[in-house]
Amino acid sequence: MRALTAAEVIRLWELASRYHPVDRALAVLQLLIPDQHRDILAGFSLGQRDQLLLAVRQATFGDRVAGIDHCPQCDETVEFELSCDTLLAQSGEPGAASLDYQGYRVVLRPLNSFDLAAAAAATSLEQARALLQRQCIVEVSLQGEAVASDQLPAGLQDRLNETALAADPQAEILLDLDCPACGHKWHSLLDIVHILWAEISARAQHLLREVHLLASAYGWSEQQILELSPTRRASYLRMVSA
Ligand SMILES: [Zn+2]
Structure with a gap:
């Protein structure tokens, strides 16, 4: 699975912000698997869908996923970290x-x-x-x-x-969490659609801020700025803010 480009991240955010999470997930897949009809993608089992979204997540934002949950017993905030590689290695084919x-x-x-x-x-x-x-x-x-x-x-x-x-063995990714404050142990369900969407949303707004700064400084178009590699964009941004 390839990564979402900067322009695609913004387009998705703009288009799918008002969508239900089910449709946001499909919008991501439609963009990256354009040769499949939407109905085919919607017919994928939830496990298959989530594995594809994990692959998109890994390609676009890297392997490590950091998340937080709250202890059901004492409400302490618990941080966790995951590897997409490990989650993608879960086996099992969907079927009756x-x-x-x-x-x-x-x-x-x-x-x-x-x-x-x-x-x-x-x-x-x-x-x-x-x-x-x-x-x-x-x-x-x-x-x-x-x-x-x-x-x-x-x-x-x-x-x-x-x-x-x-x-559908891949439909449910359960995390084993334990609370550092009270020692309570529980399972938390990983919601990859929620995680991916939060990251797309944050990245899109960050990119728009970069476009604003570089367009103001150099007069370049949005498209020109988004087509710069992240490294080059970051270099210009450093010069603008120096
Ligand atoms: Zn606790």
Whole structure:
């Protein structure tokens, strides 16, 4: 995966700021994989999507990802650092996965961006969760006879998450965190769309500031300034502010 150029970072930020995160992720992929139709990209499993976004993140902003979370027990701010290389090495292909439980058999498929977009329209978190669960169920049978997917026993419901993860092993990146203040340990879900978007947004605003300074000093156009290599841009900026 290639890196986003300076001009692309600004274009994405300008275009997708008003988008839902599901569409922001697709906007990034559309820009870098232009030969695939948007519907194909939206049909990628969330694990596949996130691996591509991680590759974009690595190419554009480097391998190390620094993030923060808050301890669920004492609210202490906890910093963590990750390597995209390590996260990209997670293996597992998306595909249908099945679960057998007391005569029931449930077949699940991986969730994709279409499913997330449908869930985004839900009015509550519970409704969104229920909708995603319904979306990923391909079929349910009891002793070989098809049954409705809304009549699953509670014990089976509890195991559906595990099966959904087996259908798309790269969809969930869990971080093991522990709190330096109170010692509490917990898992935090890595949200690569959120991380990448925050970085695109910060980089775009930083670049616009650089354009402003160099255009004011030299009268160059925005395009000319963005086409300079980062090293050359930084050198001119040092001279301008000297
Ligand atoms: Zn704590």
